Amino acid sequence: MRYDPESGSVTAFRKYLAGIKGLGFDAEGNFYGCQSSSRRLVRFNLDGSTSPMEHKLDGKFHNHPYDLSADTQGRIWFSDPIDPAPTRGPQLHGPLAHQSVLRLGKRSDGAWQIRRMTRDTHSPGAVLISPNGRTLYVADNSDDAQGKQELRAYPVQPDGSLGAYTVLHTFGADHRGVHRGIAGMCVDSEGNIVACAGWEKSGPGPLIYVFAPSGRIMETHPTPVDQPLMCAFGDAGLRTLYVTTQGGHLYRVRNTERQG
Numbered sequence: 001m002r003y004d005p006e007s008g009s010v011t012a013f014r015k016y017l018a019g020i021k022g023l024g025f026d027a028e029g030n031f032y033g034c035q036s037s038s039r040r041l042v043r044f045n046l047d048g049s050t051s052p053m054e055h056k057l058d059g060k061f062h063n064h065p066y067d068l069s070a071d072t073q074g075r076i077w078f079s080d081p082i083d084p085a086p087t088r089g090p091q092l093h094g095p096l097a098h099q100s101v102l103r104l105g106k107r108s109d110g111a112w113q114i115r116r117m118t119r120d121t122h123s124p125g126a127v128l129i130s131p132n133g134r135t136l137y138v139a140d141n142s143d144d145a146q147g148k149q150e151l152r153a154y155p156v157q158p159d160g161s162l163g164a165y166t167v168l169h170t171f172g173a174d175h176r177g178v179h180r181g182i183a184g185m186c187v188d189s190e191g192n193i194v195a196c197a198g199w200e201k202s203g204p205g206p207l208i209y210v211f212a213p214s215g216r217i218m219e220t221h222p223t224p225v226d227q228p229l230m231c232a233f234g235d236a237g238l239r240t241l242y243v244t245t246q247g248g249h250l251y252r253v254r255n256t257e258r259q260g
Helices: none
Strands: 020-025 031-035 040-044 050-052 068-070 076-080 100-106 112-116 124-129 135-141 149-155 166-171 182-187 193-197 207-211 217-222 228-234 240-245 250-253
Touching (some): 020 068, 031 068, 068 124
Parallel strands (some): 182 228
Antiparallel strands (some): 040 050, 135 149, 149 166, 207 217
């Protein structure tokens, strides 16, 4: 869907997209989406067409992409968890034996190639490259009911690989159950992480968190409905925060005192 902030109108941007989840632009303005149900990323072209991206890792279909983040080199980092819901059509290709962060990049001949970047994630969700490109933030949400919901920071090495991660924040549990971890996040101009997390089932409730790059919680803001999902800065000057929810809402927060 496409929302026009001037008129308030909502129109269909693309139809029949088979479970689009995370969306993002690269440094050149190309627009990409995680087409989870078709197990691939796609690029939305200016002429109205949609181009599928490379979808095989070492000759096998990757899993169900959830979120993406492009760096200044044009590489697209994306999380690739397993979605228990069946994909469209015949189930001919089973899932990979791992749930990892993958990266799309171009080879010397211009063809796209997928590379596995993490080997220690359980069920990666939201991903985010820092403005300087030196850190990859990953929300790793374990499938296990007793597992951990973590915000991790991986250093991006000079050769493009990832170093050992640091846990910036762990979401716990209480007598009502496991707390809901981060579903989506974006970054402000100072490098702070704005994240959607929490729910009414347990913990402090549905919140927008603001984390410093060190992991310190700088702010929390309750959301008016349950399960905030994705967030992004928009409008003139990128000072408005837009938030979507699991229930299909779109919220806008003007004058956040932060800038995208």
